[in-house]
Amino acid sequence: MSETPEPQETEASPPRNVIEVRDLVTHYGDRMILKGISMDVHADEIMVIMGGSGSGKSTLLRHLMALEHHTSGTMRILGQDIDELNNVELVDLRQKLGVAFQGGALFSSMTVGENVMLPLFEHTKLDRKTMEIMTRMKLQVVELGGFENLMPSELSGGMIKRAAFARAIVMDPKILFCDEPSAGLDPVVASQLDDLILLLRDALGMTVVVVTHELESAFKIADRITVLDRGEILFIGTPDELRASDNQRIQNLLNRVAEDDTMDAETYLNRLTGDEPAYRPL
Amino acid sequence: MKHEVKEAGASVVVAFEGDIDLQTSPAAREALLEAVGMGKPVVVDLAAVSYIDSSGVASLVEALQTAKKGGQDLTLAAVSEGAMRVLKLARLDAVFTIHDRVDDAV
Numbered sequence: 001m002s003e004t005p006e007p008q009e010t011e012a013s014p015p016r017n018v019i020e021v022r023d024l025v026t027h028y029g030d031r032m033i034l035k036g037i038s039m040d041v042h043a044d045e046i047m048v049i050m051g052g053s054g055s056g057k058s059t060l061l062r063h064l065m066a067l068e069h070h071t072s073g074t075m076r077i078l079g080q081d082i083d084e085l086n087n088v089e090l091v092d093l094r095q096k097l098g099v100a101f102q103g104g105a106l107f108s109s110m111t112v113g114e115n116v117m118l119p120l121f122e123h124t125k126l127d128r129k130t131m132e133i134m135t136r137m138k139l140q141v142v143e144l145g146g147f148e149n150l151m152p153s154e155l156s157g158g159m160i161k162r163a164a165f166a167r168a169i170v171m172d173p174k175i176l177f178c179d180e181p182s183a184g185l186d187p188v189v190a191s192q193l194d195d196l197i198l199l200l201r202d203a204l205g206m207t208v209v210v211v212t213h214e215l216e217s218a219f220k221i222a223d224r225i226t227v228l229d230r231g232e233i234l235f236i237g238t239p240d241e242l243r244a245s246d247n248q249r250i251q252n253l254l255n256r257v258a259e260d261d262t263m264d265a266e267t268y269l270n271r272l273t274g275d276e277p278a279y280r281p282l
Numbered sequence: 283m284k285h286e287v288k289e290a291g292a293s294v295v296v297a298f299e300g301d302i303d304l305q306t307s308p309a310a311r312e313a314l315l316e317a318v319g320m321g322k323p324v325v326v327d328l329a330a331v332s333y334i335d336s337s338g339v340a341s342l343v344e345a346l347q348t349a350k351k352g353g354q355d356l357t358l359a360a361v362s363e364g365a366m367r368v369l370k371l372a373r374l375d376a377v378f379t380i381h382d383r384v385d386d387a388v
């Protein structure tokens with residue numbers, strides 16, 4: 001037997017929890033956005049994160065993708081404590097994470113195929129032929145086979161989302177993150193994307209984390225749902241447990257009842273006058 | 283990942299062992315194309331492959347196409363459940379000739 005050197009494996013055997021968050025606190029400027037979040041994401045599950053506007057779900061997603069620094073608490077992704085990683089290790093970790101952004105985020109000056117192939121160019125030294133075949137395979141998976149030479153402007157909204165999924169999975173990520181995958185799509189196309197997410201989890205054994213406010217989608221795809229409310233976790237459990245919850249705020253969410261703005265008068269006044277800190281990126 | 287190339291009857295058998303992934307697939311690709319270059323039918327034994335990612339599958343696809351252009355056969359044998367899932371997802375289970383055992387292929 002000839003032998004190829006084994007790659008350096010940074011994590012031990014795959015953990016049951018691919019993400020572990022403990023007491024995560026984060027600020028934008030002086031404003032506390034996440035107020036002590038603790039949650040796990042299990043291997044091979046689809047975890048849906050829900051919550052109203054300003055609940056902190058998009059902020060939490062960026063932290064789960066190891067894109068932002070937190071104020072306190074710990075976070076382990078694929079068994080690695082991200083606070084203990086240097087920049088090289090962080091880049092290595094991020095290569096194991098795939099992200100399908102809300103708007104697709106395709107480069108308009110590149111063909112669909114070039115967009116999908118981009119992570120392979122950036123992060124691998126694979127032969128060009130291998131990269132081209134991988135790209136066409138992933139486009140086939142998302143039912144865009146043969147579309148590699150089109151420009152993004154020639155695709156429909158649903159097709160752009162599919163192309164974004166193809167790019168997100170081109171490197172066979174361990175965890176796939178999806179930010180509002182159904183936003184702006186008609187119900188039929190949105191349902192097809194849900195089917196695609198289920199297929200990727202079932203066929204490729206990916207763990208999937210989805211941020212969405214689409215209830216129908218959440219109940220269709222989720223193994224578990226996390227509900228965020230004003231930077232805190234209101235609920236973590238199965239869709240059936242969520243439906244059965246008698247918590248009024250959860251029922252409001254399920255019944256799409258607008259929450260009263262409970263900001264007190266003084267806070268409102270301070271915000272108008274600038275004494276209450278506004279959201280500000282780090 | 284390890285690989286072994288041996289002749290069995292009129293065929294060349296390329297047996298892989300371990301993971302075929304982004305790090306190891308270039309070596310797998312090289313081994314496959316070298317085997318195809320021997321001008322005989324090629325059997326790829328995947329029995330001891332614990333994981334194959336899409337870069338590994340892409341290498342198989344390239345080797346198959348190269349073999350076909352040279353008028354040769356390239357078949358897969360003893361494909362693991364995980365590898366079969368990847369092949370099916372990419373609809374490649376209909377592209378490759380797949381045997382349950384190497385003995386059936388040579």
